[in-house]
Amino acid sequence: MMKNVFKTIPTIPPKSLNKKKAKKKTEEYISIIRERQHILYAQSKYSLLIIFQGTDASGKDGATKTVFSSVNPQGVSVTCFKRPSALELSYDFLWRTHREVPPRGMIKVFNRSQYEDVLSPVIDGVIDTKEMKRRFDHINNFERVLEEGGTKILKFYLHISEDEQKARFEERLVNPLKFWKFSPSDAETAKKWPEYKKQYQRIFDECDDIPWNIIPSDKNWYKEYLIAKKVAETLLALDLKFPNLIPQPKK
Numbered sequence: 001m002m003k004n005v006f007k008t009i010p011t012i013p014p015k016s017l018n019k020k021k022a023k024k025k026t027e028e029y030i031s032i033i034r035e036r037q038h039i040l041y042a043q044s045k046y047s048l049l050i051i052f053q054g055t056d057a058s059g060k061d062g063a064t065k066t067v068f069s070s071v072n073p074q075g076v077s078v079t080c081f082k083r084p085s086a087l088e089l090s091y092d093f094l095w096r097t098h099r100e101v102p103p104r105g106m107i108k109v110f111n112r113s114q115y116e117d118v119l120s121p122v123i124d125g126v127i128d129t130k131e132m133k134r135r136f137d138h139i140n141n142f143e144r145v146l147e148e149g150g151t152k153i154l155k156f157y158l159h160i161s162e163d164e165q166k167a168r169f170e171e172r173l174v175n176p177l178k179f180w181k182f183s184p185s186d187a188e189t190a191k192k193w194p195e196y197k198k199q200y201q202r203i204f205d206e207c208d209d210i211p212w213n214i215i216p217s218d219k220n221w222y223k224e225y226l227i228a229k230k231v232a233e234t235l236l237a238l239d240l241k242f243p244n245l246i247p248q249p250k251k
Contacts, residue, residue: 002204002212006197009214011161013222022225026066029228034070036235037107041075042242044105047151050231051113054158055196056186057168059217060111063158066224067231071107081112093117093135094142101146114139115203123195136206143210153210154234156227157200158217162193 013022040046052060068076079100088096094114102108118135121127127135143153160168169190172182189196204212213230217223 002208002214005157005159005201005204005214009159009216011159011164011216011218013216013219017222019221023221026221026225026228029225029232030067030070032232033067033228033235034072036232036238036240037071037075039240039242040107040235040238041072041105043240044243045150046238046240047102047104048107048231048234049102049146049151049153050107050109051115051153051155052109052111052158053113053115053156053200054217055160055165055193056183056189057165057172057181058158058160059220059223060158062220063156063223063227064109064111066220067228068107068109075105076107076109077102078109078111081110081114081116084117094138098142101151104150114142115207118203119196119199122199123192132202133206136203139207140209143207147210152234152238154213154230155210156213156215156230157204158215158223160217162190164218165190 013019040048052063054060064078081096084096094117097110097114100108100110118132118139122132147153169182169186172178204214213226215223215226
């Protein structure tokens, strides 16, 4: 259980960390991810689920693009969870998530995830406290089932400051390459930031059976360094090996 994440964990890198050295280490970790992903795909025994949560403009897209820049496209895919469709709302809240989990041998990145269903619905009063707690229990059980079935889960919360989020929103209004990222609804959501922090803290407290990695994300290079390091270490810890040659039947 992590208490007071938003008060105790900074959004910037430590002054003692050298940016140039950290970026070099990131490149090394990305090379490890490429090599281990190749074996993961060939062995087809385990899978890896990466969950990115964070406010708008926290850098989920950028983290995905950088950390998985060198892997074989056949072995990785990304699913973005937006506002549920009418079809998705006609099923239980985990239906749309469960059908997107990775099969053995694959890496799947969730840009937002099942945790969206215990964020806005709570803040907007769509579900009450009783339903929220029920969903927490179901999410914990869901993640436990996946891990017991061979899917390793890494959960990352991209932690940025309000000032940095504001600066990134303003850049989207003036940088032609980022116009497409601008949405008026982002600013409206940002007004509810205190409520989102409170709800995220509940999530960290109640859904930490598989622990959260809180990633200071005001600086992209530091965010990418931390995420790549964790993914590389996780893949190195798995018992990955190329499968043996399948014996051919005698003629």
